Amino acid sequence: MQVLHQLPKVRDADLLVGFESADDAAVYRISEHLAMVSTVDFFPPIVDSPDDFGRIAAANALSDVYAMGARPATAMNVVAFPSKLDISILGEIISGAVSTLDSAGCTLVGGHTIEDTGIKYGLSVTGFIDPVNLMTNTGAVVGDRLVLTKPIGTGVVANALKGGRISLKAARPVIKSMTTLNRAASEVAVELGVKGCTDITGYGLLGHAMEMANGSKTNFVFDSAAVPFFDLALELVSKKSNRPGAIANTREYLGTDVIIDESVSVEHHQLLTDPQTSGGLLLSVNESKVDRLMTRLQERSVHASIVGSVVARTEGWSIRVE
Template structure:
């Protein structure tokens, strides 16, 4: 079988990234409000990572779905990235993922069936690592490959973590480096060597399981995972939800090696630029901060880390636990009283 570059199979203009936050917001405003349900603990209101529906006093289900076009060329790696990314939303809510459904779109008459088998095998292996049971799925014959999963988990209603409960004085911890969107865009353009491809793939296929388990005993008030809307996009959602301000220390944010240099050369996904346009009125940047660095903080990430808002007294100890797990975690900022709903980059 001839080698197929999966990233070359998307249609012109199709990046596989999320619909931009501004466009999505406009669409949602056109829809009628959903009827109230007292069992729905987390719904659309806070732009959270998953929905949470209470079943009993001690049990709620957590539901999420995510899929996209290939961002790496190796089919097995693509399956692993997609599964890691989809499962992450459950971890971000403080939940335990249990089951998953595959979502497949594939040009079955144009590409070798072994490619799809490798994608599914990659996802299956990552599900096993997470302790998640595959219960089925759905597939369609499509002009371009797309893959993802719908994932269901459980959580005690008292332990739900949302992106909207950060408290003044909390420290902000990020558990993975940013720059993934820039690196995968460079991959599509043939600008990365094998070591760089392996590096970014490793970041995207690292489950947030160990991060979620590490934060369980600590005073964590809010959590989200950093994905398509970028670090500042998800940070502004956290600020708005908490009716507080966030301060981000740019020099403390972990960044993938080489991503800043690539961004300076104009290697930027369209999603990152859209993210910047969406958040720039909600973010104050230093006057001397170059536009490239502002874009980098808005980079559209796939399968990023958790952004954790934790009590100041627990921050150092949680960071130690995260690093003991092998994660590239760092304290990148704090929650402040001033500037409600606003993020200040310093």
């Protein structure tokens, strides 16, 4: 993102969403009622199971499209794979991804592979949307309530799993969350006219919330006691070896833009910047609609939490955690 901001600003009337607002995907208008949504994401394995990794990578890539309120249509593999490894491993990864794409109604149409020293996998995804339904980082409004659709803590759990400090069985509930699509949450949000949304990934809850608050020219206030965390992550985060380096890096990046009250526990403090893979959606919802949204999400088996509020812009900070 720092490099992109050094580039000349794109001047194209049909580019509805570019990189300036740090949104999850680009949106390009095709006609009055149709726009194309484009995104790409790939990363090294965070679990040892090739099938699980493929499912997680696909759900993670699709999430960017869902965060915009769009419907994914096609996907292309982005692969780095060592020639010394058995090609069947790659087959299992892609098979896992395809199973997730199929459940999303998204078609794998090709891709590109390079040789590398380690495995990396992800997808570029193209989706479509009526621009009137767009959800973006600029859509939060003062008075809105903030709703989070998945628990926090995948980074810590994945780090402990890779280090052999927990078993695959112990991590299974977290893996299930990472392989669960944000489709239902997105569809409910669009149905109720939500305009502010981001998905929680590499910058953690506070990092992505700050991008949304700044994009909307508002401030966000979170209730740390209302934020859902994986129980396993709360147990693991106190040990430094389980904490991804991105936790500290993101805190440094946020600087004084984030104020965290002394009453917030050390565990919550750490996990609020835990980098998520295939995390949930953070929705900014009109207060008059939030009860209906929570009911509809529950009906779709999405166990969401109301975690904060949008308040008027005050200089000197973007996020406060109480």
